[in-house]
Amino acid sequence: xxGAGHLLQVEDLSVSFETEGGxxxxxxxxxxxxxxxxxxxxxxxxxxxxxxxxxxxxxxxxAENATISGRATFDGVELxxxxxxTLERIRGAQVALIPQDPMSALDPVLRIGHQIAEQIRVHxxxxxxxxEEQAVALMERVGIPxxxxxxxxxxxxxxxxxxxxxxxxMALSCRPKLIVADEPTTALDVTIQAQILHELAGLCHETGxxxxxxxxxxxxxxxxxxxxxxxxxGRIVEQAAVAELFDDPQHPYTWGLLGSVPRVDRPRAKxxxxxxxxxxxxxxxxxxxxxxxxxxxAFERCGEVPPLAAHSRERPEHRDRCWLDVAEKRRxxxxxxxIGLAGGKETIVA
Amino acid sequence: MNAQLQxxxxxxxxxxxxxxxxxxxxxxxVVDRVAGxxxxxxxxxxxxxxxxxxGLVGESGCGKTTLARCLVQLLSPTxxxxxxxGDELTSNRSQRRLLKRQIQMVFQDPQASLxxxxxxxxxxxxxxxxGGLKRAEIETELRGLLxxxxxxxxxxxxxxxxxxxxxxxxxxxxxxxxxxPSLIVLDEPVSALDVSVQSQVxxxxxxxxxxxxxxxxxxxxxxxVVRHVSDRIAVMYLGKVVELxxxxxxxxxxxxxxxxxxxxxxxxxxxxRRSGRAAPVRGEPPNPIDPPxxxxxxxxxxxxxxxxxxxxxxxxxxxxxxxxxCHHPLNVESSDLAGAVRSPLSPLxxxxxxxxxx
Numbered sequence: 031x032x033g034a035g036h037l038l039q040v041e042d043l044s045v046s047f048e049t050e051g052g053x054x055x056x057x058x059x060x061x062x063x064x065x066x067x068x069x070x071x072x073x074x075x076x077x078x079x080x081x082x083x084x085x086x087x088x089x090x091x092x093a094e095n096a097t098i099s100g101r102a103t104f105d106g107v108e109l110x111x112x113x114x115x116t117l118e119r120i121r122g123a124q125v126a127l128i129p130q131d132p133m134s135a136l137d138p139v140l141r142i143g144h145q146i147a148e149q150i151r152v153h154x155x156x157x158x159x160x161x162e163e164q165a166v167a168l169m170e171r172v173g174i175p176x177x178x179x180x181x182x183x184x185x186x187x188x189x190x191x192x193x194x195x196x197x198x199x200m201a202l203s204c205r206p207k208l209i210v211a212d213e214p215t216t217a218l219d220v221t222i223q224a225q226i227l228h229e230l231a232g233l234c235h236e237t238g239x240x241x242x243x244x245x246x247x248x249x250x251x252x253x254x255x256x257x258x259x260x261x262x263x264g265r266i267v268e269q270a271a272v273a274e275l276f277d278d279p280q281h282p283y284t285w286g287l288l289g290s291v292p293r294v295d296r297p298r299a300k301x302x303x304x305x306x307x308x309x310x311x312x313x314x315x316x317x318x319x320x321x322x323x324x325x326x327x328a329f330e331r332c333g334e335v336p337p338l339a340a341h342s343r344e345r346p347e348h349r350d351r352c353w354l355d356v357a358e359k360r361r362x363x364x365x366x367x368x369i370g371l372a373g374g375k376e377t378i379v380a
Numbered sequence: 381m382n383a384q385l386q387x388x389x390x391x392x393x394x395x396x397x398x399x400x401x402x403x404x405x406x407x408x409x410v411v412d413r414v415a416g417x418x419x420x421x422x423x424x425x426x427x428x429x430x431x432x433x434x435g436l437v438g439e440s441g442c443g444k445t446t447l448a449r450c451l452v453q454l455l456s457p458t459x460x461x462x463x464x465x466g467d468e469l470t471s472n473r474s475q476r477r478l479l480k481r482q483i484q485m486v487f488q489d490p491q492a493s494l495x496x497x498x499x500x501x502x503x504x505x506x507x508x509x510x511g512g513l514k515r516a517e518i519e520t521e522l523r524g525l526l527x528x529x530x531x532x533x534x535x536x537x538x539x540x541x542x543x544x545x546x547x548x549x550x551x552x553x554x555x556x557x558x559x560x561p562s563l564i565v566l567d568e569p570v571s572a573l574d575v576s577v578q579s580q581v582x583x584x585x586x587x588x589x590x591x592x593x594x595x596x597x598x599x600x601x602x603x604x605v606v607r608h609v610s611d612r613i614a615v616m617y618l619g620k621v622v623e624l625x626x627x628x629x630x631x632x633x634x635x636x637x638x639x640x641x642x643x644x645x646x647x648x649x650x651x652x653r654r655s656g657r658a659a660p661v662r663g664e665p666p667n668p669i670d671p672p673x674x675x676x677x678x679x680x681x682x683x684x685x686x687x688x689x690x691x692x693x694x695x696x697x698x699x700x701x702x703x704x705x706c707h708h709p710l711n712v713e714s715s716d717l718a719g720a721v722r723s724p725l726s727p728l729x730x731x732x733x734x735x736x737x738x
Contacts, residue, residue, distance in 0.1 A: 075574035076545075189664050190440075219439035219601065224645035224660035246575060249647025253654060276651050288649065290579040292608035294631055295648050301586070302579035302608065308544040309574065 043100035074261035126201035143181025191222035263320030289370030399460035422619035423727035435610030490548035501536035507558035546577035635704035691731035
């Protein structure tokens with residue numbers, strides 16, 4: 031893929047942390063692109079590196095023990111190693127972040143309207159009065175009732191769902207080109223989650239904003255994503271357009287994830303298919319494919335790291351990291367008529 | 381419970397009758413004054429059979445965790461009774477200590493519910509020591525318990541932080557099993573775990589249920605997980621049970637509009653569902669200090685009418701055994717309505733109005 035035309039292009043991004051126990055390879059040579067107007071979902075379990083990856087992009091991984099390498103170009107500007115001044119101009123104005131926990135992202139002693147207005151005034155030159163008017167308009171837009179009155183309230187006076195709406199209002203305030211949302215609805219109830227995701231996706235489509243949505247829920251992916259990245263042990267193991275990922279998943283880890291979720295739309299099974307074992311340590315990750323120790327399909331070659339490669343000429347965008355050939359994968363991933371990780375060893379003790 | 385689901389001669393494992401738990405809301409600086417009550421659990425009744433799993437679902441603040449904590453006597457109810465195999469839990473003290481062993485709990489966050497300074501052996505065997513076993517017996521029991529939950533004897537000397545989240549939850553399960561209970565209250569036992577580990581723990585719980593003949597109360601907000609594990613499911617909203625039925629029936633034919641809204645809101649990993657979804661239910665659960673009059677769901681309900689705003693709906697039992705508290709039920713025919721009766725589990729203050737088709 032050539033660099034031109036993509037809103038965000040990440041190449042070989044690696045992030046590691048020096049700790050007492052050794053070096054934690056949180057993100058390992060990740061490459062992907064995001065385009066205007068699309069929703070890119072990043073799926074993975076805890077420790078898969080998905081949050082570190084997204085926060086490194088906007089310069090929020092600033093710990094002294096962190097090492098970041100590779101390239102990430104946003105709208106023609108290199109982000110990795112960029113001076114703090116450059117990042118400050120981009121962050122909030124062109125790239126906005128919606129965190130998982132809005133309570134810790136909002137100031138408890140400032141009125142909400144004031145906080146949103148402050149954010150607007152940092153990035154644009156408008157009067158305080160005008161910024162506060164804009165804040166009220168934004169709050170109305172994200173569905174907060176009685177926005178004018180509520181703009182005088184403090185964070186603790188809002189429910190979890192309303193707080194997340196405030197974060198969305200703040201993210202939208204400077205008309206960013208990219209919004210990074212890190213598990214924005216994980217702490218919310220399902221009915222509220224449905225409202226917020228609907229709203230967020232609608233607003234992004236309306237404004238042509240690109241959205242990178244980090245989640246662990248394949249239901250959310252099916253609902254919203256245009257493209258999907260599956261991460262495991264700091265690496266991208268599969269990336270594809272959403273329809274291809276669900277219809278023709280290539281990596282055994284993806285099969286396992288799709289297969290092990292209980293489904294309300296299917297008849298009830300006595301036992302759930304499982305993935306044996308636990309996610310790898312990122313201090314001493316397994317040599318070769320990170321998933322090999324848990325993979326019932328692993329063979330000798332899995333001791334080498336598989337490249338993230340396309341498996342068919344027709345679909346160069348659908349890439350995965352697995353040594354099995356395509357025909358073999360198609361044969362092995364079907365378990366009882368459904369996608370799953372066959373032959374999983376039932377007992378575990380990692 | 382009802383005649384269809386349970387023979388009247390059979391004693392339920394657990395029966396909860398008109399249980400209420402109100403928390404006082406205090407105000408005042410020098411002198412505490414009770415300014416109101418949070419009706420966390422407000423007249424809830426249900427029964428649980430031997431070896432049955434009852435799923436308890438609802439959004440945060442609906443009272444499901446408070447109810448779970450009442451069952452294991454971590455909280456004492458304001459009123460109402462809990463009977464375990466016919467014996468009242470709330471009555472005398474000596475009885476209560478014996479009954480306490482029969483009902484154990486597994487907590488949501490295995491990180492927070494295991495003492496970080498104790499070894500796994502000490503944590504799991506605490507219950508065994510109270511049971512007056514000899515040292516050697518405790519050793520054997522302990523090894524057995526760890527194997528039962530998929531850990532091994534070598535883990536005895538380890539501390540909780542040396543385990544992964546899934547393994548820690550296994551330790552929590554082993555601790556609950558140690559006193560040989562008949563009922564385990566599982567409060568969100570898998571929601572802190574990753575997807576790939578979640579299914580391992582769910583399978584473990586189902587194996588243990590068969591092996592030790594356990595009854596489960598499974599509290600969770602994830603409706604897909606609850607459906608997978610439960611025989612029957614109770615849906616709670618603002619301290620009330622709004623619907624109670626066999627699991628499959630509930631998902632196929634929800635009667636209460638709130639249940640329907642909950643089910644509709646679950647994201648399903650299926651692209652085909654993407655276009656055909658209804659708009660999500662509006663609004664948020666109201667403040668439990670000052671709940672709406674009548675049906676507590678009426679401000680968010682698309683079917684609400686005048687009667688919903690004024691009269692609390694009774695818990696109605698339909699001929700299929702399905703219970704729901706709604707004036708304008710979904711998915712019922714007029715023949716169902718003809719056979720519908722007020723359930724004995726219905727809240728005492730509920731109105732006498734029979735449900736009608738909207």
